[in-house]
Amino acid sequence: MKRWTLWVPLTLFLGFCVLAGYQLTQPKDDFVVSRMIGKPLPDFDLHAASLDRPALASSYFHDGKPHLLNVFASWCIPCAAEAPQLEALRRRGADIAGIAIRDRPEDVADYLTRYGNPYSRIGSDDLSQVQLDIGSSGVPETFVIDGKGIIRYQHIGDIRPDDVPLMIGKLREAEQ
Amino acid sequence: MRALSTIHTALVAFMIIVTLPVAAQDAVPPAPYANVQLPDPAQEAKAEALMETLRCLKCQSQSIADSDASMAGDMRSQVRERIARGEDPEAIRAWLMERYGDYVSYAPRVSETTWPLFAVPLLLALVAGLVLLRRLRGRT
Numbered sequence: 001m002k003r004w005t006l007w008v009p010l011t012l013f014l015g016f017c018v019l020a021g022y023q024l025t026q027p028k029d030d031f032v033v034s035r036m037i038g039k040p041l042p043d044f045d046l047h048a049a050s051l052d053r054p055a056l057a058s059s060y061f062h063d064g065k066p067h068l069l070n071v072f073a074s075w076c077i078p079c080a081a082e083a084p085q086l087e088a089l090r091r092r093g094a095d096i097a098g099i100a101i102r103d104r105p106e107d108v109a110d111y112l113t114r115y116g117n118p119y120s121r122i123g124s125d126d127l128s129q130v131q132l133d134i135g136s137s138g139v140p141e142t143f144v145i146d147g148k149g150i151i152r153y154q155h156i157g158d159i160r161p162d163d164v165p166l167m168i169g170k171l172r173e174a175e176q
Numbered sequence: 177m178r179a180l181s182t183i184h185t186a187l188v189a190f191m192i193i194v195t196l197p198v199a200a201q202d203a204v205p206p207a208p209y210a211n212v213q214l215p216d217p218a219q220e221a222k223a224e225a226l227m228e229t230l231r232c233l234k235c236q237s238q239s240i241a242d243s244d245a246s247m248a249g250d251m252r253s254q255v256r257e258r259i260a261r262g263e264d265p266e267a268i269r270a271w272l273m274e275r276y277g278d279y280v281s282y283a284p285r286v287s288e289t290t291w292p293l294f295a296v297p298l299l300l301a302l303v304a305g306l307v308l309l310r311r312l313r314g315r316t
Contacts (some may be wrong), residue, residue: 032233035277075202102202102246127207128250135275137233138247 022074031156034135034143041069041149042133046123049100050108056097056123064147066174068094068167070119071131073101074111076139081114082158087165088120094171101131101139142167146174197282202246209256210249216260223256226265229282230272239282 036042041058048055060066070086072079091095098119100108108122117168125131134143144153144167151171155163215221224241230251232243240248240255251272258268272280278287286294 030236032236032276032279035273035275073202102204102250104203107203126204127253128247129254130273131247132251132254132272137276 013173032126032135032137033156034151034154036135036151037154039045039151041145041151042130044123044130044133046099046125046130048105049098049103049122049124050105050112051163052109052112053098053117053119053122056099056121060097060121061145061149065095066144066146066152066171068096068171069134069143069145070096070098071101071125071134071136071139071141071143072098073139074103074107076101078158079140080111080115082140082160083118085159085164086118087116089159089167092164092168093112094168095120099125101125101128142173144170146158204246206246206249207253209250209253209260212256214256214260219259220256222265223252223259226259226268227252227255230269231280231282233276233280 027155043058045057045072046055061069068089086096096118098121098174103124103126105124108124112119123130136154138156138159142159143151143157144155146152152174155167159167214223217242227241228239230240230250232238232240232245234245234253235243238248240251255268259265269281269283275309278285278290284290284293
């Protein structure tokens with residue numbers, strides 16, 4: 001056996017160490033990205049989550065205009081934190097439809113009076129069925145849906161103030 | 177006195193932060209089949225086997241069978257209802273993987289990104305076999 005072959009196991013082992021070391025220094029990514037981006041929004045027909053906003057069905061997203069679909073819940077604290085950003089988006093012309101996950105009408109009403117109501121419609125997803133159907137894995141998440149009902153973008157977690165221009169940009173992109 | 181009240185405020189703030197996760201619970205009762213078994217034991221066994229190999233998306237180190245998260249309960253209910261309707265467990269898995277990718281499934285499958293996991297052990301066994309063969313031949 002040639003001399004150099006003796007080095008092969010050690011080289012492989014060092015290569016493994018480098019790979020493991022590199023992976024350990026990479027930041028942890030807990031986000032589960034929806035595979036539904038680029039696909040049509042699944043059909044759904046939800047009853048109204050509160051008295052002062054109409055119910056939400058998937059047909060709403062076929063009117064030729066892009067919309068934001070915000071998945072939230074009154075029991076979700078980051079959702080309350082993103083409320084001012086949703087309001088900012090609404091003032092900049094975004095139409096925001098909401099889906100309240102596992103929520104009671106009285107809790108939704110209380111949440112909306114407390115943190116503001118930027119929604120044009122709110123559907124109630126009592127058993128997380130629509131949430132599972134669109135590949136959302138938590139609250140809050142915000143989807144950009146184009147005028148043909150195609151899911152174009154998913155924002156996971158609360159929308160921070162710096163994310164507002166990004167969301168406006170994604171809405172513009174969905175217009176084309 | 178002022179220092180004491182600062183400590184007091186900090187303590188209260190700390191307690192609020194610590195108890196926040198408790199507030200992040202919904203008040204809606206669990207989905208119909210979240211914690212209720214199917215009447216047919218054969219169907220329940222099928223559902224159980226599938227639920228143990230599906231990842232809870234909120235508590236990512238647990239299967240939906242193990243998790244108390246309400247979303248996991250909703251997923252269990254979906255699985256049981258679909259099994260009761262006569263859907264194939266692998267079709268339900270495929271339905272979830274279409275939405276969440278390979279990540280949602282604990283049952284590994286050969287794909288574009290996972291093939292080395294299956295190929296490398298075979299390759300190593302082959303190399304080991306060849307080395308062994310050469311040595312054994314060299315001896316006789």
